[in-house]
Amino acid sequence: MDDWVLRSLQTINRIFEAGIAITALSLFLRALTFNLRDRISRAFAVILACVMVSFSGEAVAGVLSQSSSLEVWLRLQWMGTLFLPAAYLHFSDALLETTGRPSRGRRRWAVRFSYFISAAFSLLLPTTLFLGPLVAEGQPMPHLTLTSLSLGFSVYYVVTILMALSVIYRAWKRTVLTASRRRMTYLLVGSIAVAVGSYPFLLLAGELAAAVPILFFLTASIANVFVFYAMVAMAYATAFFGVPWPDRVVKSRLFRWLLRGPVTVFIVLALIPWADDIGRILQIQDGVVLPILVGLSTLLVSHVLTLAAPVLEKWLIFGASEDDMQFLQELPERFLTDADMRQFLEAVLASVCDRFQSKSAFVVSLQDGQMQTVVEVGSRNLRDDDKSKDLLEVAGKQNGGQVFTWSGYRLLPLHGSDGKQLIGMLGVQRGRRGELSEEQLRAFESLGARAAQALEDRRQQGEVLRSLQSLTPRVEVIQRLRAASRYDQGEVLSDVEKLPKYKDLVKWVRDALTHYWGGPRLTQSPLRSLQVVQGALDQHEGNPSLAMRAILKTAIERNRPEGEPRLNGEWMLYNLLEMKFMQGRKVREVAMRLAMSEADLYRKQRVAIESVARSLLEMEKDTLAVKNGKESQ
Secondary structure (H helix, E strand, C coil), X not given: CHHHHHXXXXXXXXXXXXXXXXXXXXXXXXXXXXXXXXXXHHHHHHHHHHHHHHHHHHHHHCCCCCHHHHHHHHHHHHHHHHHHHHHHHHHHHHHHHHCCCCCCCHXXXXXHHHHHHHHHHHHCCCCCCCCCXXXXXXXXXXXXXXXXXXXXXXXXXXXXXXXXXXXXXXXXXXXXXXXXXXXXXXXXXXXXXXXXXXXXXXXXXXXXXXHCHHHHHHHHHHHHHHHXXXXXXXXXXHCCCCCCCCHHHHHXXXXXXXXXXXXXXXXXXXXXXXXXXXXXHHCCXXXXXXXXXXXXXXXXXXXXXXXXXXXXXXXXXXXXHHHHHHHHHHHHHHCCCHHHHHHHHHHHXXXXXHHHCCCCEEEEEEECCEEEEEEEECCCHHHCHHHHHHHHHHHHCCCCCCCEEECCEEEEEEECCCCCCEEEEEEEECCCCCCCCHHHHHHHXXXXXXXXXXXXXXXXXXXXXXXXXXXXHHHHHHHHHHHHCCCCHHHHHXXXXXXXXXXXXXXXXXXXXXXXXCCHHHHCCHHHHCHHHHHHHHHCCCCHHHHHHHHHHHHHHCCCCCCCCCCCHHHHHHHXXXXXXXXXXXXXXXXXXXXXXXXXXXXXXXXXXXXXXXXXXXXXXXXXHHHHHHHHC
């Protein structure tokens, strides 16, 4: 009975050691991927690396029998332990700084000094000065012997960890918000558990462990369970630092990351010890059972967790916001993109051509009195501007939604839901037969109604998107301020909201330039929230089109090189901006004028727009500087 209990505890201990190492690796990769710019995340990544190395060495050493390999992995295990105190001191300093108490120099020097001491000990690790020779037959498991230096490191380990915990406690006291204090508590308690559970106590308690091996493995298993949960709790609390995302987004991303990686691997590791029993029952060799068991269990666990993840998220994360989040999650399935609309309209045109035995049909979408979109089947001659203008003139003279003829086509005006606004036209090439029968006319009108519904839905969704885009800067400001003030409430008064993000600014400038001479992307652009644009509105009597054009023109002129104008060299980008947007010339004409291909023109255009965005950002900074100067007087 005692042997069975001992083997079970050893198995559980190995599973948790491997699980902790894999979980630490997964969380380490997550920190490197999503939030490496934040100092707290970088410091926590060092802690995770130390835990990963320590438990990896311990897990691998537990299944080795060759003395030379065993000693290498046991010494590698200590590499993680050596740097753990310095990583903790680094983490505590970053934590206290985030709460509004930056280091005056002493904590920073203490962190550097602790890393220096850890590096010095690591240089002695391959020798027998720090750790003695291997006891291969040691009980309850092989271990390295104790020396005076390793005993001194143990004292350094305890003192440094206590210093780090005292700094974390100071950060906990400075936290006011309930949620932030709760997460800071996770960090404090989790730090204690990880620091205690990561130290190789067999080095100090070898005689007691040999006398009562069951007690040792039971204690080690319990400690590993606490380390696992404490590490996950610390990762959860650390995930909120340095990111502007809402809490629900942080929780959801971390939850799915843990499900896809550590939880799946941990369950598979727990099933591996059963491979021998399954092989004996089925009378199959272990070498055959193990890969099959790992493969099938991985697939099954991944499938079950994929199905359970949405339900668990609703229960654990979203709570009262469940209906809103479900609507947002289903929105991509309901949203009608331009590609979706074209695909549907092509299906409508295929039905029209089949119904009337015609080889050519088209749908025209009209916006702001101009032909914006053309979906054609068969003939491609509607790309000609003269024909497009002629079509618009003919359509403008028609009354109601009756079918009429134009240039060999039968046309049906498409109106919006109000029945008045013309939003497009459906056309099909006339056949040799005469007038349409009533059945054909009803079919034509029915297909036209479906095409009109698609155009109307896409137009309405476009308006909603533009409204959301105009709200995006203000919502981002709220989220960034909320995230910045999680642990330091003074950040609410910071200037984080005054300047937009550069990548957003580039997108806004590109959209505004495409409607430079009028259109919703100019008049409803998020650029209107900039102070430099607000000043231009006052100068242009509140006319948004004039104000936006004036600001964009000024930003473009800032990119004008000195000297006489030319068509090449340093004048290339400025000429592209002037001809493409300010003069409104076609892409092909601009490309021929500048002696470049259309593909090269689009690449140069992207660079030119980024240059305009930088100029606009400088103008906004100058405007804010002048405004702040006046307010301080």
